[in-house]
């Protein structure tokens with residue numbers, strides 16, 4: 001018999017304890033703009049999500065799209081800068097952010113999942129008042145900090161067999177406000193409110209690296225705080241690791257930062273003994 005088939009059957013058989021462990025689990029997957037790649041990479045991601053759903057997990061996708069916002073802002077001649085990993089967002093910018101995230105990027109992911117045979121429905125933090133925000137910091141303009149989460153809509157969707165795909169655009173406490181929420185922050189707030197079993201943060205590096213550039217496979221909250229304090233964790237990795245700490249404090253059982261460009265990254269993490277990326281636990 002073909003050796004590859006035998007190896008495939010063995011891999012499936014070895015996955016049994018993991019399949020059992022994650023049946024019924026709530027797994028929030030943050031899909032970062034840098035992890036999205038081309039159509040083939042998008043289809044691979046979508047297939048992994050559909051497979052998770054097929055084997056009894058409740059996947060909840062929260063996405064970013066920073067590079068896609070950058071390219072639209074460029075086309076429109078609008079400048080933007082980042083402070084501590086977050087985009088300074090004025091009125092014109094927040095309109096572009098909503099258009100790109102809740103529109104183009106959200107629907108691209110929804111379509112990719114549906115093309116793989118799943119049932120995805122795309123929403124943003126405004127739908128059913130899912131994510132109510134306040135201004136994070138006056139210096140950042142319309143950047144939102146989630147202050148109230150109404151996650152019943154997410155439960156209603158996954159209980160109906162649907163995969164929710166969520167854009168990190170929030171509503172405000174006052175009427176007619178729109179906030180740009182960092183994708184990691186939104187994913188952490190959603191995972192915390194759902195008391196998720198896992199939060200997977202898919203990005204463009206294999207994990208959190210130490211001073212020597214080596215990936216740390218397991219970390220405690222304390223170790224993460226030390227790496228932020230001494231500057232080893234910088235740029236976009238700051239909101240990501242802060243999100244991890246916050247989510248764990250809110251009751252998420254484990255947060256994994258991993259390379260979304262690696263084939264089948266999420267499946268490797270959930271269903272093999274090797275795992276992938278950096279696992280952060282209390």
Ligand SMILES: Nc1ncnc2c1ncn2[C@@H]1O[C@H](COP(=O)(O)OP(=O)(O)O)[C@@H](O)[C@H]1O
Nearest residue numbers: 032033034203204205208209232233234236237
């Ligand atoms: N200690 C670190 N370990 C790994 N990546 C780091 C670290 N410090 C800073 N980074 C940077 O953080 C980036 C990931 O954040 P970001 O670009 O915002 O990703 P995403 O768009 O996927 O949310 C990496 O590409 C890397 O350049």
Ligand SMILES: CC(=O)N[C@@H](CCC(=O)OP(=O)(O)O)C(=O)O
Nearest residue numbers: 032033064065066086087182183
């Ligand atoms: C406040 C803030 O910075 N919001 C982000 C939202 C998108 C995002 O987080 O995208 P990635 O996950 O691809 O980085 C932004 O404007 O770029």
